[in-house]
Amino acid sequence: MSDVSETRSRRSPFARPTKDDGPRATLKQLLPFVFEHKRTLVWVSVLSVLAAVATLVQPLLIGQVIERVQAGEALGLLVWALVGFVVVSSAISAYQHFLLQRTGTAVVLSSRRRLIARILHLPISEFDARRTGDLVSRVGTDTTMLYAVLTQGLADSVGGVLIFVGALIAMLLIDPILLCAIVGVLGLSVLAVVSLSGRMRRATARQQTLVGELTSGIERAIGAVRTIRAAGATAREERAVTTKATEAYDAGVEVAKASALVVPIAGVALQASMLVVLGVGGMRVASGAVAVSSLVTFVMFLLLLVMPLGQAFGAIASVGQALGALGRIQEVLDLPTEDAQDQGARPVAPVAGAPAIAFRDVRFRYPEAAVAARAQAESEAHVPLDETTTTDDVLRGVTFEVPRGSRVALVGPSGAGKSTILALLERFYDPTAGVIELDGQDARELSRDDLRSRFGYVEQDAPTLAGTIADNLRLASPDATAADCERVLRAVNLGSVIDRSPLGIDTPVGEDGVMLSGGERQRLAIARALLAAPPILLLDESTSSLDGLNEQLMRDAIDAVAEGRTLIVIAHRLSTVIDSDRIVVLEKGQVVGQGTHGELVASTPLYRDLARHQLLV
Structure with missing residues (x-):
């Protein structure tokens, strides 16, 4: 594991967020998501300009119509021109709305793709320190918030700005005094909305964090629903999840309160402006300073001025909410991936005469963030803490070798560090000190x-993936044929599973393999490894859920496929490993003995006690 990932400081993912909690995002971080669709946005902007021109022309035409009516002149084509501009403006707006909706959906898709790609390549330590439901919430719920950025005003603001500026200039030319009278009213409303946007962003960030915790709680309850029912804990779990739902509701109410103030502010600004215009404008018409037609035109431009202002208020609100969600998205996107840590890595090139695997004075401790998260999760689930819930060294100077083609067993009491050794071999983590050699x-x-x-x-506890038996088998061997799949299934005594269904290897296994027994799920995991036929097999308690007959059949299958391969086996039942070429005995993260079964019975007290308890001596 890199120094960066080991020393990164992070608040506990279970800490209750405060009002200002949550990662913060800036508009600059939002723009890349939007600019991925810049061609469409350019086209939308062009349409916005055309719609703005068509909209700004309408008050001028209305003013001309009023003047001609007052003068008793024929209207000619003015009415038809006005109708034409209204139709064109409406058609452009409809098509523009479609483009914005489509682009908003595309932004959500692209953000989800980036998140999925990042999450699935994160170091294992990040999954230890985070709850799965919270990560799922970021992909599903948080990304949806970005949709509002486009559909509620960002791209549409181009036309809005043009309409706003055009209306402002026209009003200035018609009557500067009237314009000055309403600028103060509109300015105060803009300041009020801007101040509300920060409150909305903070409230949204907190709401999204709580939704993530709610998703985690639901996932936990559903995933362990049988255990919860059997323990009579359904009511307690319901209360716990409902509490999270209530907290998310309260945070949502805070967002609603802030956003609800935006609408009346825009309404008050319009009404106050209209009252000012009618009052001051009426006096100016009475004094002859302004013509009636000019006042009507001014009022029309005022309506056009307030319309983009309302859009801007909506955009500020939606962007504020999106930035709150984007902070959670960006937090994950900023995490380093395993691929980034592997820059400069080279492929395996076996060294002649070297052992297949060698541990050289290896020390390891789990990252603090992962330990805190795991301890909290196990506390909530009321299960005993294991070796991953300590900040002490799990491995303390472990040294041993695994010759090519040999069978080596790792034995010892629970918490000795056996599973950690396999996790280090897979490079889910890297050692804190020492060296692990492969070939x-x-x-x-x-x-x-x-x-x-x-x-x-x-x-x-190898998971069984939702889907079919074939889906599980082909996880590491996507090109395996149906015949290959059936061969390994029968080798691990799973032939009856495919024989009892007309679907064969396409038989569904249910969520988490619920349609299979515990032993069948374990044998399916072993079959998956055997199908890939790699040069090294790592088996962690692979026969712990099997009865005596299936255990022997499994050992025969492993014996057949292990010929010519290197095999490392973790086992509590010594009867399954007494014929290993070498047995490594671990206690409290240290190697306390190595050798064959007979040698260890004679030389290592811990192994002798284990063998005596299992009636092997």
Whole structure:
């Protein structure tokens, strides 16, 4: 793990956010999402200019119509010209609205793509320190907030600015005194809306954070629904999730309060301006300083002036909310990926005579943020803490070698660091000190993708992915044929699973493999590793959920596929590993013995006790 990721300071992801909590984003960070669609936005801007021109011409034509009516002159084509400009303006606005809606949806899509690509390439330590539901919320809910940026005014502001400036100039030419009378009213309303935008951004950021926590709570409750029902904890879980929903509601009310003030401010500004114009304008018409037609035209331009001002108020509100959500999006996009950490890495090039794997005085401790998050999660789930919930060294100077083509077992009590060793081999983490060698090369200098392609890794609680049996098998071997899939399934004694359904390997397994038994899920994970046929197999408690018959069948299958391959096995049942070429005994993160079963019974008290308890001596 890089020094940056080890030393990064982060508040606990479970801390309750305060009013000012949450990552902050700036308009500069928002623009790249918008400018990805700059061609469409240019076209929208052109349409905005045309619509603005067509709109600004209308008050002038109305003024001309009034003057001709007062003079008793024929209207001629003026009425038709006015109707034409109204129709053109409406048609342009409709097409522009469609483009903005489409572009807003495209912005959401592009932001989701970037987030998904970033999240799926984050270091494992980031997943340890964050809740899955919160990450899901950023992809689903937070990105949706960006939609409002385009649909509520950013691109449309081009035409709005033109209308605003054009109306302002026209009003100045008609009557500067009337214009000065309303500038003060409009200026105060703009200041009020700008001050509200900061409050909206903070409230939105807090709301989105709470929605993320709510999503995490729901995911946790649904994922463990059977355990929760069996423990009689349904009511408690309901209260916990409902509390999160209520907190998110309260934050949403804060957003609503701030945004609700924007609408009346715009309305008050329009009404006050109209009263000023009618009062002052009426007096000026009575004194003969302004003609009736000019006053009507001025009022029309005032309406046009307030319209883009209202759009601007809406844009400020929507951008403020989007910046609150964008802060959470940008926080994830700014995280370094594994690919970034692998810059300059090289492919594996085996060194002749070197062992397949070697640990040289390896020390390791989990990052503090990951430890805090894991401890909190296990506390909430009321399960015992394991080796990942300590800030002490999990491994303390571990040294051993795994010769090519050999079978090596890792044994020892829970918390000794066995699973951590496999996690380090997969480079989910890098050691705090010491060196791990793969085929004679420092693993930190090797490409993670190339390194992992050489391992077949079966986790202790290997997940079964929603989908079919074939989907799970082909996760690491996408080109495997149906015959290959069936072969490995029968090798691990899963033939009955595909025989009992007419769908065969296309049989659904349900969410988290719920339609399979625990032993079947474990055998499916082993079959997935066997199908990939990598040079090194890593098996973490791979037979712990199997009965005696299936365990023996599994051992036979592994024996067959392991021939000529390197095999590292973690096991609590020593009967499954007593015939290993080498057994490494771990206790409290240290190697306390190495050798064959017979050698360790004679030399290592811990191993002798384990063997005695399992009736192997």
